[in-house]
Amino acid sequence: MDGAAYVTPDGRSIGDVVMEMRNITLRFGGVTAIRDISFDIREGEIRAIIGPNGAGKSSMLNVINGFYHPQEGEVWFRGAKRGPMKPHAIARQGIARTFQNIALFSGMSTLDNIMTGRFTKMKSGLLAQAIWKGRAEREEVENREIVEKVIDFLEIQAIRKTPVGRLPYGLQKRVELGRALAAEPKLLLLDEPMAGMNVEEKEDMSRFILDVNDEFGTTIALIEHDMGVVMDISDRVVVMDYGAKIGDGTPDEVRNSQAVIDAYLGVAHD
Amino acid sequence: MFYREAGDFKTSYVADNQTFPIAFDRYRYYVVLAVAIGVVPFMLNEYFASAVLIPFLIWSIIAIGLNILTGYCGQVSLGTGGFMAVGAYASYKLMTAFPDLNIFFVILASGGVTAGVGLLFGLPSLRIKGFYLAVATLAAQFFLVWLFNRVGWFYNYSASGQINAPERSVFGFNVTGALAAPEAKYLFCLAFVILLGIVARNLTRGKLGRSWMAIRDMDIAAEIIGVDPLKAKLSAFAISSFFVGVGGALFFAVYLGAVEVGEAFGINKSFLALFMIIIGGLGSIFGSFAGAAFIVLMPVLLKNVMVGGLGWPTDIAAHFEFVILGGLIIFFLIVEPHGLAALWRLAKEKLRLWPFPH
Numbered sequence: 011m012d013g014a015a016y017v018t019p020d021g022r023s024i025g026d027v028v029m030e031m032r033n034i035t036l037r038f039g040g041v042t043a044i045r046d047i048s049f050d051i052r053e054g055e056i057r058a059i060i061g062p063n064g065a066g067k068s069s070m071l072n073v074i075n076g077f078y079h080p081q082e083g084e085v086w087f088r089g090a091k092r093g094p095m096k097p098h099a100i101a102r103q104g105i106a107r108t109f110q111n112i113a114l115f116s117g118m119s120t121l122d123n124i125m126t127g128r129f130t131k132m133k134s135g136l137l138a139q140a141i142w143k144g145r146a147e148r149e150e151v152e153n154r155e156i157v158e159k160v161i162d163f164l165e166i167q168a169i170r171k172t173p174v175g176r177l178p179y180g181l182q183k184r185v186e187l188g189r190a191l192a193a194e195p196k197l198l199l200l201d202e203p204m205a206g207m208n209v210e211e212k213e214d215m216s217r218f219i220l221d222v223n224d225e226f227g228t229t230i231a232l233i234e235h236d237m238g239v240v241m242d243i244s245d246r247v248v249v250m251d252y253g254a255k256i257g258d259g260t261p262d263e264v265r266n267s268q269a270v271i272d273a274y275l276g277v278a279h280d
Numbered sequence: 281m282f283y284r285e286a287g288d289f290k291t292s293y294v295a296d297n298q299t300f301p302i303a304f305d306r307y308r309y310y311v312v313l314a315v316a317i318g319v320v321p322f323m324l325n326e327y328f329a330s331a332v333l334i335p336f337l338i339w340s341i342i343a344i345g346l347n348i349l350t351g352y353c354g355q356v357s358l359g360t361g362g363f364m365a366v367g368a369y370a371s372y373k374l375m376t377a378f379p380d381l382n383i384f385f386v387i388l389a390s391g392g393v394t395a396g397v398g399l400l401f402g403l404p405s406l407r408i409k410g411f412y413l414a415v416a417t418l419a420a421q422f423f424l425v426w427l428f429n430r431v432g433w434f435y436n437y438s439a440s441g442q443i444n445a446p447e448r449s450v451f452g453f454n455v456t457g458a459l460a461a462p463e464a465k466y467l468f469c470l471a472f473v474i475l476l477g478i479v480a481r482n483l484t485r486g487k488l489g490r491s492w493m494a495i496r497d498m499d500i501a502a503e504i505i506g507v508d509p510l511k512a513k514l515s516a517f518a519i520s521s522f523f524v525g526v527g528g529a530l531f532f533a534v535y536l537g538a539v540e541v542g543e544a545f546g547i548n549k550s551f552l553a554l555f556m557i558i559i560g561g562l563g564s565i566f567g568s569f570a571g572a573a574f575i576v577l578m579p580v581l582l583k584n585v586m587v588g589g590l591g592w593p594t595d596i597a598a599h600f601e602f603v604i605l606g607g608l609i610i611f612f613l614i615v616e617p618h619g620l621a622a623l624w625r626l627a628k629e630k631l632r633l634w635p636f637p638h
Contacts, residue, residue: 075504077500096503096508097503097504098503098504098506098507098508098509101503101504101505101506102506106504106505107504109500109501113498113500113501113504114497114498114501115493115494115496115497115498115501115502116497116498117493117496117497117563118490118493118494118497122490122493125490126490126491126494126502126505126507127505129487129490129491129494129505129506129507130505130506132487134486134487136483136488136515139482139483139486139487139488140479140482140483141479141482142482142486146482146486146487147294147297149487150293150297150486150487151292151293151294151297154293154297155293158293189505190505193505193506
């Protein structure tokens with residue numbers, strides 16, 4: 011399964027490698043958070059990263075979007091090796107993400123939050139913005155149209171002008187997804203998009219994730235604890251435990267792997 | 281009854297993006313502008329202009345400037361007084377070095393100089409946050425005042441160490457110096473307030489303003505979405521300092537006329553500006569005006585009531601002024617931490633439904 015384009019059981023064709031992690035090792039002082047992990051993410055697929063608490067999943071996402079710089083290993087994105095870059099430069103390359111704990115701009119409205127997602131696409135200069143004419147105004151309207159599409163897609167029209175601090179948890183998660191989507195990312199990282207949600211909210215969110223992948227063809231890498239969801243929506247799964255990779259493959263392969271079962275259920279020490 | 285958005289439909293994003301989306305607000309804004317330009321100058325007297333209106337206008341510019349930095353970008357600054365001094369001394373040096381340059385451009389250029397200085401003192405903000413940044417800007421305040429006191433070049437080696445604004449005119453009317461009429465001073469300041477008010481509003485509702493607020497609310501998420509914290513913070517420092525510099529230049533050239541730096545631009549001015557935006561409302565242009573009005577008007581009002589109305593001796597009234605002002609500030613912080621702007625918003629939300637709240 012590794013190393014080749016394939017077609018999923020539901021008929022979507024998965025393309026070339028978008029992102030490749032080669033032998034990543036990340037240490038914090040004496041603690042090794044990630045130990046020699048390699049995997050790839052292919053164009054158009056939904057790739058899950060799972061593992062018990064403290065396995066290093068979030069650290070892996072932080073490596074992908076540049077918060078952490080691994081001591082060893084290489085990150086390849088769209089066919090080029092990536093040097094040490096700041097997170098905002100990586101965002102410009104087309105990687106967006108959501109956070110495990112919601113990281114919205116709480117003082118701003120839903121609309122402004124999602125508009126901020128368009129930041130890298132807006133080019134007008136200081137003077138144009140100051141007088142709100144020409145390019146600045148045109149750009150504002152053009153990007154607003156794209157943002158409104160995202161708002162329609164996520165079905166949050168009614169809360170457009172509401173400050174996000176006032177919204178319930180599930181909607182905040184949705185707005186955060188909207189902000190990431192507005193950036194039109196090549197690769198979308200979701201850190202526990204369904205944490206703390208009830209069943210209906212989880213179903214809604216799963217539907218949005220599948221629709222994003224289906225309609226926009228966005229490549230998605232997600233971390234999730236709900237095994238039912240992971241096995242249902244993802245094409246391939248990486249399993250981590252104590253910073254090491256212990257499994258990689260389709261949901262079925264991973265489910266039947268002895269190492270994965272041991273990591274989740276524990277193994278007898280005799 | 282009149283304050284309605286029902287029936288006020290927007291059919292384009294341009295219309296939805298405008299500064300005052302509700303028609304009533306828009307008309308009120310035009311009325312205020314018309315009164316400020318067309319009516320007020322004809323009923324101005326010397327006392328009212330110099331005690332209330334001109335300081336209010338100048339402080340509004342300064343409060344907007346500080347609000348951009350602190351309210352919108354979340355970077356606390358205690359260096360406002362120092363940056364005002366930079367604007368004042370820049371305008372003095374420019375006026376004496378280029379006597380033919382129109383005062384309007386002198387003031388703008390002083391803002392530009394202050395923006396540069398602000399940028400420099402904004403550099404620590406990339407490393408430090410919150411309280412510690414406040415202390416770093418406090419260092420700017422003391423350093424700048426010390427600099428203008430000590431280095432003779434800044435005050436052209438005058439014996440008194442003071443700077444005096446030479447006479448300058450716009451369209452033949454003096455706006456600085458002893459001969460300037462209050463009407464001319466008022467209109468000159470008003471022009472800057474209108475101009476900079478619109479600029480501030482445009483900047484804060486657009487891309488740049490969103491990047492500032494993103495940094496303020498959640499800097500990690502802002503970075504992930506592509507906002508460069510370096511650019512966002514430094515641009516906030518520069519633009520904020522521009523406003524404060526213009527305010528400081530007007531404060532010196534138009535309002536005071538003669539300035540001794542420690543007295544006119546001391547640390548108490550920094551606190552005054554901070555009080556204005558806290559009372560007025562952080563992250564609100566309207567709040568900047570409201571806060572400036574509150575801080576400028578309240579002492580005048582109290583003095584008139586206590587001395588004029590109750591016949592108290594001036595020294596007791598002056599002390600009571602501090603007590604009452606301090607009490608009011610605490611009262612406001614407890615009752616409405618988001619300032620007058622939040623009260624205003626609340627009143628508008630209620631008005632929308634009035635008189636049938638259900």
